Amino acid sequence: MKLLVIGGTIFVGHHIVEAALRAGHEVTLFNRGQSNPDAFPEVEKLIGDRNSDLSALEGRSWDAVIDTSGYIPKTVKRLAELLADRVEHYTFISSISVYKEFMKPGMDENGPLLELEDPDIEDVWNYYGEMKVLSERHLDAIMPGRALHLRSGLIAGPRDPMDRFTYWATRVQRGGKVLAPGRPQDPIQIIDVRDLAAWTIAMVEAKHSGAFNVVGPDYPLTFERLLNECQSVTRSDAEFEWVNSDFLMNKKVIPWDEMPLWNPCQGETANMIYYLAQSNQKALDHGLRIRPLADTIRDVLAWDATRPADQIRSAGLAAKKEGRLLTEWLANKEQG
Numbered sequence: 001m002k003l004l005v006i007g008g009t010i011f012v013g014h015h016i017v018e019a020a021l022r023a024g025h026e027v028t029l030f031n032r033g034q035s036n037p038d039a040f041p042e043v044e045k046l047i048g049d050r051n052s053d054l055s056a057l058e059g060r061s062w063d064a065v066i067d068t069s070g071y072i073p074k075t076v077k078r079l080a081e082l083l084a085d086r087v088e089h090y091t092f093i094s095s096i097s098v099y100k101e102f103m104k105p106g107m108d109e110n111g112p113l114l115e116l117e118d119p120d121i122e123d124v125w126n127y128y129g130e131m132k133v134l135s136e137r138h139l140d141a142i143m144p145g146r147a148l149h150l151r152s153g154l155i156a157g158p159r160d161p162m163d164r165f166t167y168w169a170t171r172v173q174r175g176g177k178v179l180a181p182g183r184p185q186d187p188i189q190i191i192d193v194r195d196l197a198a199w200t201i202a203m204v205e206a207k208h209s210g211a212f213n214v215v216g217p218d219y220p221l222t223f224e225r226l227l228n229e230c231q232s233v234t235r236s237d238a239e240f241e242w243v244n245s246d247f248l249m250n251k252k253v254i255p256w257d258e259m260p261l262w263n264p265c266q267g268e269t270a271n272m273i274y275y276l277a278q279s280n281q282k283a284l285d286h287g288l289r290i291r292p293l294a295d296t297i298r299d300v301l302a303w304d305a306t307r308p309a310d311q312i313r314s315a316g317l318a319a320k321k322e323g324r325l326l327t328e329w330l331a332n333k334e335q336g
Contacts, residue, residue: 013068097129157193164260167316184224191216
């Protein structure tokens with residue numbers, strides 16, 4: 001197949017291109033040429049900007065397009081309108097953040113969606129899920145029956161720029177007393193980017209359409225099991241101290257940024273309790289295969305070891321702050 005990949009040089013897009021090339025497909029990249037411009041020297045590269053300049057795509061056709069970088073609905077719409085008669089199939093990397101609430105575990109693709117009151121809003125930080133919903137709807141209207149929406153959750157693996165999973169693997173590897181947020185039984189979902197990428201290509205080949213929750217693993221995973229798996233892989237002397245959410249919130253610890261995967265679900269976020277407990281049964285029924293968590297941990301650690309030691313990580317609690325929080329928490333416990 002002739003595949004057009006929008007983006008294709010950062011994390012998810014990079015792995016999707018690798019999976020496409022392994023499957024023997026002909027790949028063309030369309031991006032600004034600014035991020036990892038030396039990646040994939042063997043493929044055709046078209047330089048442009050999805051927000052302002054699509055001229056490089058004019059007069060061309062492909063069997064399918066995979067959009068890894070669609071965030072603003074009007075730009076997704078503009079691209080789809082240009083490609084509607086030039087591609088047979090459109091895959092859109094969406095998000096489980098499209099859902100309105102997460103009040104029960106195992107919600108499937110039929111869950112209620114968020115609504116964007118002003119379709120001209122471009123504030124991705126505050127309206128990320130709403131904008132993904134509207135983007136999906138634009139694609140369905142322009143290419144009915146030909147659009148595939150992959151609603152991903154937390155994605156882990158080599159080349160991850162967000163470091164949310166990487167933080168836990170490396171923190172447990174470092175050992176000692178580890179601040180573990182919330183409750184041991186809190187649900188967690190993680191999918192290896194390479195599993196997502198391989199399945200994406202298979203779905204494109206089969207020309208499937210509709211929405212799929214692309215989350216993992218294929219069994220109920222808890223925070224405690226994740227940390228124990230990290231310890232088993234690293235053989236560290238880590239000791240987990242579970243610190244309740246009220247304490248962390250009072251200390252202004254930032255969920256996800258300082259404490260990756262911590263989902264306190266209080267106040268305005270109370271409806272997010274099962275954010276990391278969505279159903280992936282539809283994707284599993286369509287061939288999604290999940291590798292062992294230990295393999296992801298091991299490969300993430302190997303990749304992280306190749307990065308400069310002084311490189312600033314995107315997420316995670318600073319060691320000194322973690323130490324201060326643990327000292328205060330343990331002192332409070334002793335006082336009863």
